[in-house]
Amino acid sequence: MFQLRLAIFAAITCGMVGQLSAQAPSTTDPLPSWNEGPSKSAILDFVSKTTTPGSPQFVPVPERVAVFDNDGTLWPENPLPFQLAFVVDELKRRAPNEPQLAADPMVQAALAGDLAKLLEGPHHDGLMRIIGLTHAGMTTDEFRTRVEAWLVTARHPRFGKPYDQLTYQPMQELLRHLRANGFKTFIVSGGGADFMRVWAERVYGIPPEQVVGSTAVTKFEFRDNGPVLVKTLDHIFVDDKVGKPVGIHQFIGRRPIAAFGNSDGDHAMLQYTTIGNPRPGFGLIVHHTDAEREYAYDAHPKSTGKLVEALKDAPARGWIVVDMKKDWKTVFAAEPANR
Amino acid sequence: MFQLRLAIFAAITCGMVGQLSAQAPSTTDPLPSWNEGPSKSAILDFVSKTTTPGSPQFVPVPERVAVFDNDGTLWPENPLPFQLAFVVDELKRRAPNEPQLAADPMVQAALAGDLAKLLEGPHHDGLMRIIGLTHAGMTTDEFRTRVEAWLVTARHPRFGKPYDQLTYQPMQELLRHLRANGFKTFIVSGGGADFMRVWAERVYGIPPEQVVGSTAVTKFEFRDNGPVLVKTLDHIFVDDKVGKPVGIHQFIGRRPIAAFGNSDGDHAMLQYTTIGNPRPGFGLIVHHTDAEREYAYDAHPKSTGKLVEALKDAPARGWIVVDMKKDWKTVFAAEPANR
Helix, strand or coil: CHHHHHHHHHHHHHHHHHHHHHHCCCCCCCCCCECCCHHHHHHHHHHHHHHCCCCCCCCCHHHCEEEECCECCCECCCCCCHHHHHHHHHHHHHHHHCHHHHHCHHHHHHHCCCHHHHHCCCCCHHHHHHHHHHHCCCEHHHHHHHHHHHHHHCCCCCCCCCHHHCCEHHHHHHHHHHHHCCCEEEEEEEEEHHHHHCCHHHHHCCCHHHEEEEECCEEEEEECCEEEEEECCCCCECCCCCHHHHHHHHHCCCCCCEEEECCHHHHHHHHHHHCCCCCCCEEEEEEEECCCCCCEECCCCCCCCCCCHHHHHHHHHCCEEEEHHHHECCCECCCCCCC | CHHHHHHHHHHHHHHHHHHHHHHCCCCCCCCCCECCCHHHHHHHHHHHHHHCCCCCCCCCHHHCEEEECCECCCECCCCCCHHHHHHHHHHHHHHHHCHHHHHCHHHHHHHCCCHHHHHCCCCCHHHHHHHHHHHCCCEHHHHHHHHHHHHHHCCCCCCCCCHHHCCEHHHHHHHHHHHHCCCEEEEEEEEEHHHHHCCHHHHHCCCHHHEEEEECCEEEEEECCEEEEEECCCCCECCCCCHHHHHHHHHCCCCCCEEEECCHHHHHHHHHHHCCCCCCCEEEEEEEECCCCCCEECCCCCCCCCCCHHHHHHHHHCCEEEEHHHHECCCECCCCCCC
16 A cells, blocks of 8 residues: 555655756757758657647658768768768778789779779679679678778778768767657668678667668578678679669558658659658758768769759749758867767 | 755655555566466567676667567468458449449459459469458548548457457457557568558557568659658569568568568578577467467468468477467457457
8 A cells, every 4th residue: 555655745846856857948059060050950849740749741650751862962972872982992801912903904994993993894894893792702790890990990081080980970969869659760772781780779869670771682501600791793783873762662561751862862762761751751962062071063074973953943942951061060070089 | 955855865765665555576477368378478488588787698779679470370360361441342332333343253252252253363463452442542641530430440360250259368468568669569471561550559459560461562642732652553662581581681670580481481580680690589370279268270271371380490490489378368359359
């Protein structure tokens, strides 16, 4: 009986404290690295209207799916997409011990930075060759070990930091704000799923099962110590352009209500999220306008991640275009996280 | 100041109530449909040892991945896998209005129940034909509507109930017990992902993004009302046998620590989960031994889901073999859930 009375008293007391706290206005800004303006307001409004009970645009928790492109949206993609930097660094690491690899003309092109040569031909055979050399033939565990080791030692040629310290701080705050409001955050990227899954949970709080990327099948082998999966380049699925909604359907099975990208590779994903969606949809494009703190590009023929069609469509579709120069107080985290 | 004192008092009180409750022994059995015995004990022990702080086999929450086969493991697969019943019922529904379909010899074979004819040939052309007729050419939304409508009206030929009321109650309790202990429950099935995703969240508490099944690519089309995805049979991935670990890696990206199946189609998945896994692994086979309440089969040549190799391996590998007749107090839910 005492236990019951105590429980009732505690419940009433805890309830009262909750109500008293709710009456005090909250002064915590969930997006402190964002300057006040239309981009920041649009984000906060969308999260609020889809998550506040009683709101006409309320979306039940299981349907709060937010999808993020990675390269150029969550971290930079210059001077090369970082996974390509991994490829080149791996070839550099292995060439001294593997004469056959060192003699390969495409390996030499990669080590010389000759991107044009790698991209020659309708199927970019050179590029596929060096991707095959660094992404196939090893087990998934061996690949993971290689990526982890690279992340520790590799440095961005301009910023001089490890790559996993170069994520966009405003986007990290956005990820956390969404999750704090019941959203599941996914990556939907043209980059390799296996590559991203090594570090996305630690770096973005996005677990492997929520990373959708380009994939190939693995080969199941029963070895002495037990089963392993060997990476191949068979049945490649490229999670880019119209491949993104296709990948979203195949790997997630739900239509997102919020999509974040930076290039025409994200155009179909933005359309799929915001047009003809029975739920409210939100689209946002990160526009690279800041040559001083990062890189400024969209339709430049030599740049990665061309942004033309999606930018044209944005006003009519109501997609938010983030001006990195104007909208972001800071681009990268000020202090490197302790390793 | 009052608010602070109240908060402190409430915290202490709530804490005290929590402790008092913890001291009273819990008498709730999380698996009431399971008879006491080695199967039930093994399940409870595994969950306890991997989730109790301080246990030498403690597994951090993000790694608590449990994978379940569906047909024969979570619900029956006789007299036909239920998705095949959907195919036949769909053909039955459409034949009166589609003369070309009605004239198709393979449709006629399906309507006559001539499984042998459908399975003729190395590629089972007849079966692929009727799967194509019912699983390709429509949008994903149209397909969803068809499956939902079928679930409402269709009845199992022996049990006379809607198919979604024929899940195994002991396995439903197991799913809930795992989730109550921080596990993420996934389906990993040879059945169609799109088919299962229509109802798995409502029926099993397993959301679409946690359903891994056989898939094909969809085709992105921008129609008048906006983007749609049209189902095809292109680039089919069959999530069965060695395809299960391959699918687990591609769609989940984590090695499971618990796997539940019922046939040799789950053998590789059980191996992948329990052999050479740096984390503790648990494997369980549902053995169909109960002709009276369900079906008794394993290696019968005419049965679905042959069980030979996995059963042989089970003792040496420490996989739990559930004897449905002995281990389950009840097979199905006693009362149908209100529709």
